Amino acid sequence: MTDRVLTRWLRQGVRYGVCPLCRASHKLDREYVWGFFDKWSMHETAVEEFARAGGFCAEHAEQYRRIEVDAMRSTIGICDVYLPTLERLCEDLPMLADDGRLNRARCPACLYRESGVANNTRYLLIELVEDSDFRDQLAGSSGLCLPHFQLAWGSSETVEQREQLRAVQVAATSRLLCELREHARKQRAEASGEPPGVEADSWQRALWLTAGWPAPARSASLPEGENPYGTRTVNAAPNAPATGQHT
Ligand SMILES: [Zn+2]
Numbered sequence: 001m002t003d004r005v006l007t008r009w010l011r012q013g014v015r016y017g018v019c020p021l022c023r024a025s026h027k028l029d030r031e032y033v034w035g036f037f038d039k040w041s042m043h044e045t046a047v048e049e050f051a052r053a054g055g056f057c058a059e060h061a062e063q064y065r066r067i068e069v070d071a072m073r074s075t076i077g078i079c080d081v082y083l084p085t086l087e088r089l090c091e092d093l094p095m096l097a098d099d100g101r102l103n104r105a106r107c108p109a110c111l112y113r114e115s116g117v118a119n120n121t122r123y124l125l126i127e128l129v130e131d132s133d134f135r136d137q138l139a140g141s142s143g144l145c146l147p148h149f150q151l152a153w154g155s156s157e158t159v160e161q162r163e164q165l166r167a168v169q170v171a172a173t174s175r176l177l178c179e180l181r182e183h184a185r186k187q188r189a190e191a192s193g194e195p196p197g198v199e200a201d202s203w204q205r206a207l208w209l210t211a212g213w214p215a216p217a218r219s220a221s222l223p224e225g226e227n228p229y230g231t232r233t234v235n236a237a238p239n240a241p242a243t244g245q246h247t
C-alpha cells in the first residue's frame with residue numbers, strides 16, 4: 001500500500017466527490033503557483049526558465065495574478081518576472097525567420113502538474129488493487145473524470161489494475177446515469193411538484209465527469225478549508241489528514 005501522505009490528495013478527492021486526479025491536479029497547481037510567488041520567482045534559474053517559456057499559460061497566469069494582485073495587492077512581483085520575459089521576446093522576435101518558429105519552452109507550472117499527476121496516477125493504480133476500502137469509496141464516490149480515466153487506463157500495467165479501474169468507473173458512471181435519468185424525469189411536466197432529491201445536481205456532475213472538475217474558485221493564496229468544492233462530502237474518513245494552507 002502507498003504511504004497515506006502520498007495519497008492524501010486522492011483521498012480528499014474521493015471524500016469531496018471529485019475525481020481524485022482532478023483534486024491532485026488542483027493541489028499541484030496551487031503548490032507550484034504559490035511556490036513561484038513565495039520562492040522561485042526570486043531564483044535566477046527559475047526566472048530564466050519562466051522567460052524561456054514566454055511566461056505562464058493562460059490558466060496559470062490567471063492563478064498567479066490572483067495571488068499577486070487580488071490577494072497581495074501588488075504588481076511588483078509581476079514586473080520582476082515579466083520584464084526579463086518581455087526582454088527575451090524583444091531579442092528573439094526580430095530574429096524570427098519567415099519560415100521559422102518562435103522557440104518557447106512549455107509553461108513550467110503545466111510541466112510540474114503533468115509530472116505530479118503521473119505520480120498520483122501510479123499511486124491510484126496501486127491503491128485500487130491493494131486497498132479495498134479506497135476502491136469501494138471511489139466506486140461509491142464520483143469515479144474519475146473521462147480525461148483522467150483515459151490517462152489511468154493508459155498507465156495501468158497489469159490486468160488486475162485494469163479490471164479494478166473498469167469496475168470502479170462502471171459503478172460510478174452507472175449510478176450517475178440513473179440519477180440523471182431521474183433528474184430528467186422530474187423535469188417533465190407530469191412529474192412537476194415532486195421535491196428534488198440527491199439527483200438534483202446530477203446534470204452538473206455529468207458535465208464534470210466527462211470534462212473534469214473545475215478548480216475551486218478561491219485565490220490560491222487563501223486557505224482552502226474543508227471541501228473547497230462545495231460538493232456533497234461522501235465517505236468521510238475519520239483518520240484523513242487535515243488540509244493545510246498550501247498542501
Ligand atoms: Zn479528473
Ligand SMILES: [Zn+2]
Pocket residue numbers: 056057058059060107108109110111
Ligand atoms: Zn500552465
